[in-house]
Amino acid sequence: MTATTAAPRPGGTDDAPTTDFITFDKVGKRFGDNVVLDDLCFGVAPGERVTLIGPSGSGKTTILRMLMTLTRPDSGVIEIGGRPLFHERRDDELVPASDKHIRDMRSRITMVFQQFNLFPNMRVLRNVTEAPIHVHGVAKDEAEERARALLELVGLRDKLDAYPAQLSGGQQQRVAIARALAVEPDILLLDEVTSALDPEIAAEVLDVLREVARTTDVTMLCVTHAMRFARDVSNRVLMFSDGGIVESGSPEQLFGDPQHDRTRRFLRSVLDEA
Ligand SMILES: Nc1ncnc2c1ncn2[C@@H]1O[C@H](COP(=O)(O)OP(=O)(O)OP(=O)(O)O)[C@@H](O)[C@H]1O
Numbered sequence: 001m002t003a004t005t006a007a008p009r010p011g012g013t014d015d016a017p018t019t020d021f022i023t024f025d026k027v028g029k030r031f032g033d034n035v036v037l038d039d040l041c042f043g044v045a046p047g048e049r050v051t052l053i054g055p056s057g058s059g060k061t062t063i064l065r066m067l068m069t070l071t072r073p074d075s076g077v078i079e080i081g082g083r084p085l086f087h088e089r090r091d092d093e094l095v096p097a098s099d100k101h102i103r104d105m106r107s108r109i110t111m112v113f114q115q116f117n118l119f120p121n122m123r124v125l126r127n128v129t130e131a132p133i134h135v136h137g138v139a140k141d142e143a144e145e146r147a148r149a150l151l152e153l154v155g156l157r158d159k160l161d162a163y164p165a166q167l168s169g170g171q172q173q174r175v176a177i178a179r180a181l182a183v184e185p186d187i188l189l190l191d192e193v194t195s196a197l198d199p200e201i202a203a204e205v206l207d208v209l210r211e212v213a214r215t216t217d218v219t220m221l222c223v224t225h226a227m228r229f230a231r232d233v234s235n236r237v238l239m240f241s242d243g244g245i246v247e248s249g250s251p252e253q254l255f256g257d258p259q260h261d262r263t264r265r266f267l268r269s270v271l272d273e274a
């Protein structure tokens with residue numbers, strides 16, 4: 001593992017590093033000639049909130065999709081809680097994992113996408129109860145009770161019976177957040193979850209996520225251009241470019257005093273956009 005941490009991380013100090021909950025060890029991914037990730041190494045501590053920034057095409061979504069097991073790395077090993085995600089250990093050797101292992105590993109990892117991706121044919125309540133009941137075997141009554149509490153948390157208690165198409169974009173995204181939390185995830189992945197929304201609506205969704213960050217200990221990896229939100233919730237920011245991490249640090253360090261020209265140029269372009 002290569003240490004890329006510049007900032008203190010929860011649960012540990014610089015002289016006594018915590019055991020990472022998520023590790024990427026020399027992870028490589030290419031699409032044809034396009035090398036997206038080149039021997040990428042980084043770790044995320046349990047309960048840590050990490051923001052991923054970087055130019056379009058730098059591999060941010062690819063990293064989240066790998067953790068969701070939607071994309072496989074070409075090389076290297078990803079571990080979660082000390083267990084390889086795509087491999088199993090047999091006689092001290094790593095072999096490709098069975099589908100069952102992969103399903104087990106990803107069952108407590110959830111992702112919220114830019115385009116909401118709700119189940120269009122299911123009402124709001126059922127969108128939220130579907131995975132707990134059918135993937136985790138939670139009893140219907142219990143799943144519904146928890147779903148109601150989560151829909152209350154995201155401010156949608158009065159929309160339980162609506163279909164996604166009857167909701168605004170911001171409301172749909174808040175359902176998607178409730179749905180992601182319903183499986184009591186260890187890891188919550190957020191991929192530009194507000195970039196399809198008007199600024200005012202985006203602010204409401206970010207407030208919901210601030211509340212999630214404040215009230216849970218879920219490990220969060222978040223791709224976002226919302227810098228104030230990133231400052232508020234993240235322990236660490238990773239700047240990606242050219243197949244790897246260019247720079248990492250606390251939000252104060254990275255946004256306030258970036259060390260690399262690539263980071264400075266990227267941050268300027270994001271500010272110009274805003
Ligand atoms: N299924 C695929 N087939 C071919 N190329 C792909 C595929 N998925 C991703 N890529 C390429 O991999 C690179 C990284 O894509 P990725 O979506 O991870 O970037 P990103 O950092 O999330 O960018 P953005 O900020 O635009 O969302 C891009 O060049 C993209 O075109």
Ligand SMILES: [Mg+2]
Binds near residue numbers: 060061062191
């Ligand atoms: Mg992306």
